[in-house]
Amino acid sequence: MAARLLEVRDLRVEFRTRDGIAEAVGGVSYGVDAGRTLAVLGESGSGKSVTAQAVMGILDSPPGRVTGGQVLFRGRDLLTMGARERRRIRGAAMAMIFQDALSALNPVVSVGAQLAEMYEVHRGMSRKDARRRAVELMDRVRIPAAGQRAGDYPHQFSGGMRQRIMIAMAMALEPELIIADEPTTALDVTVQAQVMDLLAELRREYAMGLVLITHDLGVVADVADTIAVMYAGRIVETAPVRDLYRRPAHPYTRGLLDSVPRVDHRGERLYAIKGAPPSPLAMPSGCPFHPRCPRAQEVCRTERPPLYEVATADATRAFGASPGSGASGASAVSIASSASPGSGAPPAPGGRTSACHFWKDELDARDSHDALGA
Ligand SMILES: Nc1ncnc2c1ncn2[C@@H]1O[C@H](COP(=O)(O)OP(=O)(O)OP(=O)(O)O)[C@@H](O)[C@H]1O
Numbered sequence: 001m002a003a004r005l006l007e008v009r010d011l012r013v014e015f016r017t018r019d020g021i022a023e024a025v026g027g028v029s030y031g032v033d034a035g036r037t038l039a040v041l042g043e044s045g046s047g048k049s050v051t052a053q054a055v056m057g058i059l060d061s062p063p064g065r066v067t068g069g070q071v072l073f074r075g076r077d078l079l080t081m082g083a084r085e086r087r088r089i090r091g092a093a094m095a096m097i098f099q100d101a102l103s104a105l106n107p108v109v110s111v112g113a114q115l116a117e118m119y120e121v122h123r124g125m126s127r128k129d130a131r132r133r134a135v136e137l138m139d140r141v142r143i144p145a146a147g148q149r150a151g152d153y154p155h156q157f158s159g160g161m162r163q164r165i166m167i168a169m170a171m172a173l174e175p176e177l178i179i180a181d182e183p184t185t186a187l188d189v190t191v192q193a194q195v196m197d198l199l200a201e202l203r204r205e206y207a208m209g210l211v212l213i214t215h216d217l218g219v220v221a222d223v224a225d226t227i228a229v230m231y232a233g234r235i236v237e238t239a240p241v242r243d244l245y246r247r248p249a250h251p252y253t254r255g256l257l258d259s260v261p262r263v264d265h266r267g268e269r270l271y272a273i274k275g276a277p278p279s280p281l282a283m284p285s286g287c288p289f290h291p292r293c294p295r296a297q298e299v300c301r302t303e304r305p306p307l308y309e310v311a312t313a314d315a316t317r318a319f320g321a322s323p324g325s326g327a328s329g330a331s332a333v334s335i336a337s338s339a340s341p342g343s344g345a346p347p348a349p350g351g352r353t354s355a356c357h358f359w360k361d362e363l364d365a366r367d368s369h370d371a372l373g374a
């Protein structure tokens with residue numbers, strides 16, 4: 001069985017703003033195994049990047065502050081270990097790819113020199129060897145005529161090529177984990193697919209874990225093993241990719257799926273989730289999704305749903321609560337108020353969770369998403 005590489009447990013991040021304390025991440029748990037891909041999906045402002053920044057230790061702090069939770073890398077908590085060891089792990093074993101390569105790369109240093117510097121600084125290579133490795137790496141990420149282009153500056157490359165260079169920078173030290181934050185959002189569709197294919201290919205070749213942050217359901221179907229859906233700073237659903245596409249267990253996920261254009265529904269008006277996500281300064285009571293949820297009931301306004309463990313059989317329990325405390329179907333509501341706080345651990349590989357009181361009704365509602373490509 002694959003080893004669990006990264007496990008984020010009940011992570012909380014706040015920002016101090018002029019208008020008060022904004023809870024940007026309100027208890028996020030997710031995990032990724034070596035050699036696997038976790039896609040983190042959610043609308044703008046849902047806390048995807050802030051979670052990743054807290055994991056990587058690059059949170060804008062102040063005003064940001066991690067106020068709780070754990071970030072376990074191979075079982076050890078990055079948030080509590082000594083600064084030196086944390087730097088060593090974050091420097092070599094984990095790497096991040098950003099959306100905007102132009103601002104992430106140094107504009108006044110040639111790309112070959114930037115890549116070579118990684119080998120000189122971290123691997124103690126001579127300048128000549130480091131330059132040679134840099135060109136090999138540029139070649140590996142399929143920069144045409146890599147040897148000639150190593151002396152060029154970032155602005156001399158197209159958006160897609162720059163993103164390949166970012167991938168090369170992240171890969172240089174052969175990390176165990178890569179977090180890619182919207183790596184293809186700024187590119188046009190064809191180039192998006194090429195860059196995503198390259199990332200998936202390298203992930204396989206080096207057996208890395210990949211956390212792929214995106215707001216685009218279209219890009220994740222082919223590359224992800226598991227999807228974690230975020231809403232208003234929380235995970236609302238986690239599931240293996242095929243299960244999530246076929247039978248979502250949260251109305252927000254269903255809304256996202258219904259918003260994806262489908263070739264077999266050409267000409268139909270596209271569904272849009274009504275309203276806008278809440279401000280982290282003013283979270284709604286109860287379920288944070290209730291003002292926008294087509295299934296909301298009275299209890300949703302007052303009772304915050306815990307992350308329920310979704311069972312395919314009828315029996316279930318509130319996630320993290322002791323076995324036997326659960327019930328099935330609509331009576332899950334009664335658990336919500338009595339659910340003991342969970343351990344904060346994400347579901348085991350292949351497991352599912354949903355932060356909806358009525359997840360079972362949602363699962364039963366329809367099976368019509370299988371045409372979406374899952
Ligand atoms: N430096 C900051 N100061 C104050 N609030 C911040 C800061 N950075 C992020 N936030 C807030 O944290 C929340 C989560 O932001 P985050 O960037 O993680 O969203 P996201 O899911 O990555 O969205 P997008 O898809 O637009 O990238 C937002 O409400 C945002 O306004």
Ligand code: SF4
Nearest residue numbers: 287290293300356357
């Ligand atoms: S608990 Fe479920 S049904 Fe209720 S508002 Fe939230 S998502 Fe909708």
Ligand SMILES: [Mg+2]
Nearest residue numbers: 048049050181
């Ligand atoms: Mg973001």
